[in-house]
Amino acid sequence: xxxxxxxPAPPAPAAPRTRVAVVDGETCDACGLxxxxxxxxxxxxxxxxxxxxxxxxxxxxxxxxxxxxxxxEMVDARG
Amino acid sequence: xxxxxxxxxxxxxxxxxxxxxxxxxxAHGVLLIERDRAIGAPVRCAEGVGGAGLREFxxxxxxxxxSRRIVRVILVAPDDTEVRLAESDVGYILDRTRFExxxxxxxxxxxxxxxxxxxxxxxxxxxGAGAPxxxxxxxxxxxxxxxxxxxxxxxxxxxxxxxxxxxxxxxxARDMESxxxxxxxxxxFDPDAIYLHFGxxxxxxxxxxxxxxxxxxxxxxxxxxxxxxxxxxxxxxxxDYVAHRFPGGTATGLTVGGVISGxxxxxxxxxxxxxxxxxxxxxxxxxxxxxxxxxxxxxxAGRHAAxxxxxxxxxxxxLQPYHDEWMRLLGDAHLKYYKIKETVNRxxxxxxxxxxxxxxxxxxxxxTLGRVMASALVHHPSLLPVAAQLFLQEFC
Numbered sequence: 370x371x372x373x374x375x376x377p378a379p380p381a382p383a384a385p386r387t388r389v390a391v392v393d394g395e396t397c398d399a400c401g402l403x404x405x406x407x408x409x410x411x412x413x414x415x416x417x418x419x420x421x422x423x424x425x426x427x428x429x430x431x432x433x434x435x436x437x438x439x440x441x442e443m444v445d446a447r448g
Numbered sequence: 449x450x451x452x453x454x455x456x457x458x459x460x461x462x463x464x465x466x467x468x469x470x471x472x473x474x475a476h477g478v479l480l481i482e483r484d485r486a487i488g489a490p491v492r493c494a495e496g497v498g499g500a501g502l503r504e505f506x507x508x509x510x511x512x513x514x515s516r517r518i519v520r521v522i523l524v525a526p527d528d529t530e531v532r533l534a535e536s537d538v539g540y541i542l543d544r545t546r547f548e549x550x551x552x553x554x555x556x557x558x559x560x561x562x563x564x565x566x567x568x569x570x571x572x573x574x575x576g577a578g579a580p581x582x583x584x585x586x587x588x589x590x591x592x593x594x595x596x597x598x599x600x601x602x603x604x605x606x607x608x609x610x611x612x613x614x615x616x617x618x619x620x621a622r623d624m625e626s627x628x629x630x631x632x633x634x635x636x637f638d639p640d641a642i643y644l645h646f647g648x649x650x651x652x653x654x655x656x657x658x659x660x661x662x663x664x665x666x667x668x669x670x671x672x673x674x675x676x677x678x679x680x681x682x683x684x685x686x687x688d689y690v691a692h693r694f695p696g697g698t699a700t701g702l703t704v705g706g707v708i709s710g711x712x713x714x715x716x717x718x719x720x721x722x723x724x725x726x727x728x729x730x731x732x733x734x735x736x737x738x739x740x741x742x743x744x745x746x747x748x749a750g751r752h753a754a755x756x757x758x759x760x761x762x763x764x765x766x767l768q769p770y771h772d773e774w775m776r777l778l779g780d781a782h783l784k785y786y787k788i789k790e791t792v793n794r795x796x797x798x799x800x801x802x803x804x805x806x807x808x809x810x811x812x813x814x815x816t817l818g819r820v821m822a823s824a825l826v827h828h829p830s831l832l833p834v835a836a837q838l839f840l841q842e843f844c
Binding site: 407 | 492604605606607608611617618619621624626627628674675677681682683702704705706708
């Protein structure tokens with residue numbers, strides 16, 4: 370929000386990526402449904418189940434609702 | 449470095465048939481790899497197939513991989529009104545833990561090598577368009593890089609082969625059905641019928657199903673496009689459905705997974721790469737049926753791989769006939785079905801309830817799926833020519 374007076378705020382930089390998806394390994398069944406839904410391909414199948422690469426994740430949330438068991442959630446990105 | 453003519457990634461119906469056909473068509477050095485420790489497991493599927501499509505590949509009579517022969521289809525409206533159709537030869541509910549091994553045995557007998565517990569973890573082209581792909585495999589014996597002249601990506605909805613090869617295999621949320629299924633016992637139903645339960649309150653964008661595995665035991669599942677859902681996960685949709693339909697039932701197994709209900713990807717081939725089955729979105733978008741589609745695609749993929757190898761030219765233009773033949777065989781039909789699905793998705797519960805009561809006035813012997821669809825589509829006459837046989841061809 371711009372302040373009510375003063376010079377106009379500079380244009381906002383590209384929306385900062387404040388939230389990323391994470392997989393709850395306890396809940397995830399490793400079905401892979403979320404992988405083709407991820408635009409940047411940030412979700413990977415590993416020997417220990419599915420993981421989201423927090424660097425590649427854009428926070429678009431397209432993977433969240435379709436997960437059959439609700440194993441994906443958004444968290445605040447660190448650093 | 450080990451070199452193979454054909455590397456098939458994924459030991460499902462598409463991959464097993466692709467390896468079988470490639471070897472049978474004369475390709476030497478066919479290797480099939482499967483990430484899981486068993487071909488056919490874990491099952492992520494309702495396991496139903498149409499009889500005609502199945503018989504093109506294997507004879508189901510007396511086969512140990514058949515759980516149940518199905519002779520009836522029962523459509524169910526949101527208010528539980530049942531419509532028993534008059535079809536008589538519908539199909540089979542498979543035991544996929546036995547079915548895929550039977551396919552893999554055929555591939556092996558034809559000359560293909562099979563490695564389980566082995567996944568592809570990276571893939572890069574060694575040197576220009578005609579050169580082999582170098583695919584890094586990780587298995588029980590560690591990592592190994594294999595040079596493959598043709599890679600058949602039969603690696604399912606999560607395909608990495610497609611991604612590595614630069615083919616567009618991403619899925620829009622509106623085209624992804626989230627599915628959950630229980631194996632349920634202690635429930636009452638007609639063990640010779642499949643039940644398909646429609647309506648946006650039951651399964652928005654999809655349907656719920658009961659596919660018998662035997663008397664009193666069935667796959668009970670549901671597919672939902674969550675963009676259309678009311679915020680529940682599909683697991684919750686399933687629990688609510690089961691509580692309503694089978695309150696005394698016992699769930700003994702849970703399966704979840706995604707069914708892509710879009711249309712075939714625009715490009716299924718590139719230099720030295722063919723995608724087949726779910727990896728290429730080769731699924732009937734109305735029924736969600738993928739098994740027979742995958743097997744037919746695998747057959748084409750194996751044959752075209754062998755042909756291109758024999759011709760000494762595995763570049764994209766020489767693999768393109770695979771894509772074209774698939775589109776003529778089923779891909780173009782899926783485009784039509786997709787349009788029908790978009791129409792069906794506009795109907796509300798009340799429409800399905802009224803339709804069920806209306807078609808139940810048709811005498812049972814004449815109550816075919818075609819008649820029901822004709823009634824359903826009376827306000828959309830342009831859809832009539834493609835109305836029949838949609839689920840019966842293949843319904844898993």
